[in-house]
Amino acid sequence: MKPVPPGSTIGIVGGGQLGRMLAMAAARLGYKCHVYAPDEAPPAAEVSAHFTRGAWDDEAALARFGRSIDVATYEFENIAAAPLAALAAEAPLYPPRRSLEIAQDRLEEKGFIQGLGGRPPAFQPVDDLAGLEAALAAIGAPAVLKTRRFGYDGKGQARIADPSGAAEAWAAVRAAPSILEAFVDFEAEFSILLCRGADGRTVIWPVPENRHRQAMLDRSILPAGEAVRRVQAEAEALARRAADALEHVGILALEFFATAEGPLFNEMAPRVHNSGHWTIEGAVTSQFENHVRAICGLPLGDTGLAGSRVEMTNLIGSEAETWPEILADPAAHLHLYGKGETREGRKMGHVTRVWR
Ligand SMILES: Nc1ncnc2c1ncn2[C@@H]1O[C@H](COP(=O)(O)OP(=O)(O)OP(=O)(O)O)[C@@H](O)[C@H]1O
Numbered sequence: 001m002k003p004v005p006p007g008s009t010i011g012i013v014g015g016g017q018l019g020r021m022l023a024m025a026a027a028r029l030g031y032k033c034h035v036y037a038p039d040e041a042p043p044a045a046e047v048s049a050h051f052t053r054g055a056w057d058d059e060a061a062l063a064r065f066g067r068s069i070d071v072a073t074y075e076f077e078n079i080a081a082a083p084l085a086a087l088a089a090e091a092p093l094y095p096p097r098r099s100l101e102i103a104q105d106r107l108e109e110k111g112f113i114q115g116l117g118g119r120p121p122a123f124q125p126v127d128d129l130a131g132l133e134a135a136l137a138a139i140g141a142p143a144v145l146k147t148r149r150f151g152y153d154g155k156g157q158a159r160i161a162d163p164s165g166a167a168e169a170w171a172a173v174r175a176a177p178s179i180l181e182a183f184v185d186f187e188a189e190f191s192i193l194l195c196r197g198a199d200g201r202t203v204i205w206p207v208p209e210n211r212h213r214q215a216m217l218d219r220s221i222l223p224a225g226e227a228v229r230r231v232q233a234e235a236e237a238l239a240r241r242a243a244d245a246l247e248h249v250g251i252l253a254l255e256f257f258a259t260a261e262g263p264l265f266n267e268m269a270p271r272v273h274n275s276g277h278w279t280i281e282g283a284v285t286s287q288f289e290n291h292v293r294a295i296c297g298l299p300l301g302d303t304g305l306a307g308s309r310v311e312m313t314n315l316i317g318s319e320a321e322t323w324p325e326i327l328a329d330p331a332a333h334l335h336l337y338g339k340g341e342t343r344e345g346r347k348m349g350h351v352t353r354v355w356r
């Protein structure tokens, strides 16, 4: 791949906080960004040189967008294959479409990982209520029903405590094609954040232990605890195999449950990831900068820890209003995403504390 030099324009599909932080990292390296999103004033557009407002499925608009940029990436996963093909016909697109197509379907991604020797929790595809009842009989309760597509921050999921809850759960996912997954009594959760360069060279950051609250990431903590450290080498090896098999370019994030039997694969994302936000101040090179470097064909930066201990906390809904107290803490780096409206359950910002 011929490098896309600083001064060029990077197209970002999606306008949320991930795109915003990508654009800020890109700007620091002298790139301009052009954001494509359906919203009126998305957080990423505020910090980018250009913004096109367009629908996710508008192939003509995506093709036009593609002609106005030098390289394309995405921060949003739920864009269909055909419109993405229209974009990819006009500009090089990284990560590759196959990474996105696999990661946007929970059934596909679990099968893909199994094919590489990884282990997800016990699961079965579910296409109707009878199928859910059969899957519950096979897997047992408690279990989690998840839509195959379009889930994020715990949306599109229903926990099932016992088999009598099948109909209620099926209604909760609106009868969408789903998978039933065994509920894992994990010791801890963690993620492998890797970045694969255009030359195939792969770097991995120190592994964060992730704590969730109501199925949404609350905190990432480094170094991770003993339960994670025991199983992380196996997870890292799997992540490398996944990135190589996909010929991935850019960030790939894999979420795992740490159990006594080893790491269990939960899901993966072919994009910068919430559990990597700590890298902005907590690592020598951030996930955002290395993603930009990878998709532009530049060498990747060092992923080492920048302190002895790092903690990232999401600011959800009104928690962002505590910014005056956060600013008073000398260890704290505050990030606010500039979202106009504070809504309960909405990611409004995050704070990273680094201890030297
Ligand atoms: N099978 C399971 N057993 C136990 N806990 C689970 C299971 N599946 C999900 N969870 C909990 O719910 C969280 C969110 O689940 P998952 O990662 O599948 O959903 P998501 O909507 O894609 O979330 P996000 O976008 O925040 O990563 C997990 O991190 C974990 O805490």
Ligand SMILES: [Mg+2]
Binding pocket: 255, 266, 267
């Ligand atoms: Mg998740």
